[in-house]
Amino acid sequence: NDDDMELYIGPRCSSDGTRIFIDLFQDENCWEPYQSSDGQTVEDILGYQISYHFLKNAYSGESKDCISCEEDVNDEDERDEEDADNVNEMCEELYDASAKCESTHGISSGFIQTNRDEDDNENQVENEFAVCGFINALVWDSYTETGEINIFDEQDVIIRETTTVQKGALSFLALVAFSLAGYAAYLHRAIDEG
Known part of the structure; x- marks a missing residue:
């Protein structure tokens, strides 16, 4: 932009929470939206129009249906339909890259258990305890989604x-x-x- 300021582009939710848009941010984590004084948009910065066609796959408008992770047998590209499972490649990659908390939920043949001996996934296996702790902290309102201590909401107390x-x-x-x-x-x- 004209201010010689570094801007970052990332996804954000619409004000009503039903759609996903691409927007400008001031920080690399995309937490602080950029407020342009002259009304510059992402399209102005990039110099071309952004297509939201693919982002529409992340939500389905009014019906709020989930996207199926079932593999499409009629996939013209034949990218992933020959493998042994019935899960599409996008869901496989999202799951592989995500943090896992499986053992405490009774999953006996999940990612952590089946990859415990492989060196590729050593970090995810070692971090499972920390991930489960973070998820529990979110569930019990101890922390916000950004990791801040939540002092405003009433904390849940477990009476044993x-x-x-x-x-x-x-x-x-x-x-x-x-x-x-x-x-x-x-x-x-x-x-x-x-």
């Missing part, structure tokens, strides 16, 4: 209770500990007197 079996086991272990302490005192006295 001990079960009857746990209470019984603790009582039994306490009784055993006191009995052993008494027996040790008895032996100590017997040795001192003997």
Whole structure:
């Protein structure tokens, strides 16, 4: 632009949250939208019109249907239909690149479990605990989506209770500990007197 300012281009949601647009941002993370004083748009900066045809695939207007990840058997390009699974290539790549939290949710044959021994995915396997912690923090409103501590929303509190079996086991272990302490005192006295 004319201000010799570095601008970044990235996706953003429309004000009503139903569409995705390409917009200008001031930072490389695309968190701070660029407000042009002279009304410059992405098209003005790039010098050509942007087609939103492909972005429309990310939403379906009023119906809010999800995009299917099922592989299209009539794919003219034949890019991915010959592999063993029935998942389209876009969904495979999105899943492979995404952070995973599978083990704590009972997934026994997911990405983490099947790739634990491969060196290619070592980082994702090691980060699973951190990813699960971050997801739990979002679910319980501890942090916002950008990682900031959420001080405004009420925090959820989990009240934990001990079960009857746990209470019984603790009582039994306490009784055993006191009995052993008494027996040790008895032996100590017997040795001192003997």
